[in-house]
Every structure is written in C-alpha cells, then in structure tokens.
Amino acid sequence: MRLPTVTLSFTLFTLTGVLGAPATSHHDHHPHTPAPLQAVLSRWSSDPRSRYPTDLTRDISPKPLHSHNDYWRRVPLLTGLSTGAISTEADIWLSPDSSLLIGHHPSSLTPNRTLNTLYLTPLLEILDTMNPPTPSPPETPNGVFDSAPGQTLYLFLDLKSTSPLLFPLVLDALKPLRENDYLSYYANGAYHRRPVTVIGTGAMPMDKVVEMHPRYVFYDFPLDRLVREPELEVEKGVVGMASTSLRMVVGEVRGVEGMDKEQVETVRALVGEARKRGWGVRFWDTPGWPGSRRRGVWRQLVEAGVRLVSVDEVEEAAWEL
Template identity: 30%
Template sequence: MAPTTRRRALGTFAAALATGVAAPQLAHAGAGPRGPRPLPRAHAHNDYDHPRPLFDALDHRFASVEADIYLVDGELLVAHDPVDLDPERTLAALYLAPLAARVRAQHGSVYRGRRLSLQLLVDIKTEGDATYRELDRQLRRYPGLFTTYARGRVRTGPVTAVVSGDRAAGPVIAAQRTRSAFYDGRLTDLGGPAPAGLIPLISDNWTNTFTWQGSGPMPPAERARLRGIVSAAHARGQRVRFWATPDVAGPERDAVWAESIAADVDHLNTDDLAGLEAFLDAHDRPHGTRAR
C-alpha cells in the first residue's frame, strides 16, 4: 500500500476512534449478545500487509494476528522490512488503540459475547532488550486490555501479547515479576524448565522438522512426530504454531492444514485470510481448539 493510502486509512480509523463512532468493520460483530464465532486456529501471518491491518483479520474471524516491529527514534513502527518503515504506521495506531476501542465497544471482548482472548504476536526486528522495554511501556498504557502475569499467576484479558523475534527479549521478559506480555518459544524450549506462564506458545519453522509439503500422504514417521510435538506441548498447557507451511491455494496446502487439524495444532499460519476461513469452516470441528 502506498504511504498516502496508508495515511488516509489510518486517518479514517483515528477519526472513528476519536469521535467514539465504531468503524463499519466493528459493527460486523453483530447486534445480538453474541457475535460471529471466531476461529481459534486462524493466525494472520504478516497481518499488517493486508489493506486494513487487524480489521481484515477480525472480519474473517481470526483469533491471532502478527505484527513485526522496529524501534525507531523511540517509537514502535510496523513493517516487514526497513525499507517499508512509515512513521505513521505505529503499533499503537494499527493495533493497540483499535483493539482497546473494539473491546470497549463490545463490553470487554474482541468478539462480542465470546471469551476467547485474541493473540497479538509481536515479532521484534530490532535489538530485543530495548525494543521489548518500549513495548512493555506501551502495553501498560492499556490496563485491563492485555493478559497479565503477576505474583506467579496469569490473569486472562481480551488480548494476549506474545513476543517473538529477537531472542534477547526472552531473558528480560523472564526476569519481570509483573508483565503484560509472554514469550514465543521454539521446539528447543519444549519440555524445558520455562512454564506456560512464560512461554504459552511454541512456534517453529515447519521445514526444519518436516520434509513433507502436502504432496501425497504424510509419511507415518512425520505424522507421529507432529502429534508427539503437539501432545507434549498441550501436556504443559502450551499451544503450537508452525510457520513456513505451504500457503498457495491448492491440494498441498489443504493436506498440510488437514494433517495439522488432525494433530490438534493450535494455530494455522496464512496470508490468505479468506482461504483459511473457508477451510476451517468446512473442515474444523465447531468449537475449534482451546481458547486461552
């Protein structure tokens, strides 16, 4: 999207929030006590690249969105590559403020009448320590919005922030006695000492563990490995996500998604919002995975 178009879109969102008038996409949640059924497995990879960051994913009922952030002159900017940085595309403008407004408008939840906590996966692209400390400051500006950790207990909020990317953020998060964010682990963390209260999510590159890309049957040994990973994570109260899975519409992608659902993988990664929504409506059980 061109910078001028981005600024115009952000201006529309800002005007709606400032006047207290819900933008049209907020009304999509429905007029009754419960809105559309969200899709707990649906994860919007590189969500900020869509024409309407966040709102397109919510219109497709996604339960998880991903934003890459850079710390630039004290502000958190959202982009995939440094060349795309725009001072008006901040984490606060694209995600934090709109989520806060939506939760207020929908009486304490992202999806009206639904207890699911939306996952905001924040992928740190600059030095992890300094970037996370600024993220922590910004999250704390929204009391009641985010899931928190304090005194050894997790209190679930409408949105759960999980930090990924630069690994220097991990020790900083682990050292906090109170926080509004959690850490995205890797398969090397599975079975380790860190509890789900620190690492609620285990994410990794599909191609580092599996050779199968959806063509023909999944090899039995790889199917067993996938199910073993999920079972081990779930036994510790952790969720599982893989990136770098096939994402071109076709039988290979469908096969990988089907095997992932059969193994109870918690989040399916995609840039194709409508495609995953349709697939989950057709193939996933109605209640989806566990909402946390």
C-alpha cells in the same frame, strides 16, 4: 484511559466496513406487516436504545488461525478479525525518534504505520465497545468475539531490533490495554486469561520477560528445541506459545492432500510434548502450493491439536476450517 470519540467513531466505521454493517430487524419493511405495527417497528429500530451493544463481531466464529504478516493486509488487524482469526502479528522496528514502526522490511516503514495506529488503538476501541456499561458486568472483560467472549486474541509482537530501548517502549505502549484489564498476565503462580495475550517473538529478550512481575508479555518459545532437548525445562508462566517451522520439523511435504502418516505422527508427538508443559503450539512455513496440499495441511494440523495455524490466505483458511 479513554480515546476521543472522533477516533473511536473512525475505527468502528472502518471495522464495520470490513466486517459488514450490523443487520437490521428482519421485520423492517416487511410487506405483510400491518401498517400500525410497521410504524412501531420502524420507530423502535431507529432508536439507539434498541441496538444490541456488542454486535460489532456478532456473527463471527473464532478459528485457530494466525494472521501471518498481518500488516501486509489492506486493513491490518481488522481483516483477520473479520475471518475469526484468533491470532495476529506485528513486526516492530525502532525509528530514530523512538517510534514503534510496523513493517516487514526497513524499506516499507512509514511514520503513520505504527504499533499504536495499526493495532493497539483499534484493539482498545473494539474492546471498549465489547464491554459496554452494564448492571451485571462479567468477572473478566469480554474479548473481541461476541460469540465467544472468553476467547483471547493472541497478539504476537516480533521485535526487529536488539536495542535495549525497544522493550521498555513496547511495555509503555501496552499501558492503556493493561490499565483497562485487557491483557492476560501471570502473577503469584497463576495465569489470568484476558481479552488479549501478548506474545513476544523475534528479538524479544527472554530474560526481560522472565523478570516481569506481574508478567503481561509472554515468550514465543522455539518449539524445535524440544526435538533436540526433550528434557528441557522452562520456568512456569514464561512461555505463551511454542512455535516453529513445519518444514524444519517434518521436512518437505509432498503429498497432494497434505502430510504423510509419519509426518502427522511427528507433529502429534511434538504437540504432546508441548502440552505436558502447558504450551500451545503454532506452526509456520506450511506449504503454499498447490491449494489441495495447503488446505490438507491446515486440516491435519488442527486435527493434531495445534492451537494456531499460521496462514497468509486467512480468508480461504477460515472457509476451510
């Protein structure tokens, strides 16, 4: 499936506006370049054949950040990508006409803000751009980051309804990405990493995830259960991430520069338990104020081996980490 050119152009125009326009040659209009050479350079720089095909995210370095409440941002998905955040999230509500609406509360839902319009369609367009026709295609498709084409983008889908209709509709919406081999999946006892890894959270039915063969939606496991049930075992290839509230695990963080030694050790121990099971860890509910405490906790979590730090201040976190 490929989308109309006009839609692709619009999304890439929007993304360019967030990420910044592609850089032109540093030779363009250089005062010391001889006139004949300047003419050649100008002519060549305006030729579309000279354009680096995957420069859309060329200067962005991936960061272990989760764009929390991403749909609140002025430009959802794309703002997070512009900072290098490798994870994003969408709260999904089921409308009476079976549309998949995006928002934090029912009062914020509008017909034009859907899972497709805000996330899936832009992702498909970006990934098509990052995977141009080439005589030597990679074994697996490139991801959204040109500087790290093997980096997957975690897409958390937070289901806000327990309706049995919602999960099948989400799977149907994911078809274009799956048909283009852009979704990570688990099959025949092996995990296959792809540009996007979909993780279901909220009311995502774990039993439906377990039943999938191949499985291209993974489960967001409540990490705090490992504190209560250290011997817990879950079927291989079901969990895509293990998440919990930092406050729930370590209590109140009171240090001006972040967690105290005991709290850091608690985090490290929990990360270690998750790693034994092959799970990455995501913490949310981190301190928001003061800024020194917030930034200190971000650094401590990354140093402790946490895969994703959930942040609202994604631009600040990108600079800090």
